Amino acid sequence: MVSIDSKLINFLKKKGGLASYAEIIDAGFHKAILKAVLNSGQIQKIDRGLYRLSDGSTLSSPDLVAVSIKIPKGIVCLLSALAFHEATNEIPHYVDIAIPRGAHANKMK
Incomplete structure (x- = not known):
């Protein structure tokens, strides 16, 4: 069975490694799941309401x-x-x- 954390990670991968808070919530993920994955270090908060995968590629801009x-x-x-x-x-x-x-x-x- 796939955990909800890995579903969130897969969602971010499908979005190119970046997603807004609204997109994550609209996709059906609870904010507690987002916070747990954020605290685990798998994703990073890069700006208010904007998240990216920690292992994602470095952005040029x-x-x-x-x-x-x-x-x-x-x-x-x-x-x-x-x-x-x-x-x-x-x-x-x-x-x-x-x-x-x-x-x-x-x-x-």
Whole structure:
């Protein structure tokens, strides 16, 4: 029989190693299971409401990935887009993102 912990790990693997808290809860996992797997070290909390597999590959742009998951309708723009496409040698201090008119964006740190 497959444990609920391994089901959560398999779910994260299917999602590419990253998932938001809402996606995990919507998939039917209880927050106590998430906390237990987090405490066991099999997954890591990389930002508020964002989790990844501990043994996952290293991300080249973890900030851009976090923003794209938290703000799915957002578009990376300006200096952040230039840096991602290696069209500048300047390193952005924050992620520039554009959202459609009327869309809601959560505050991110």
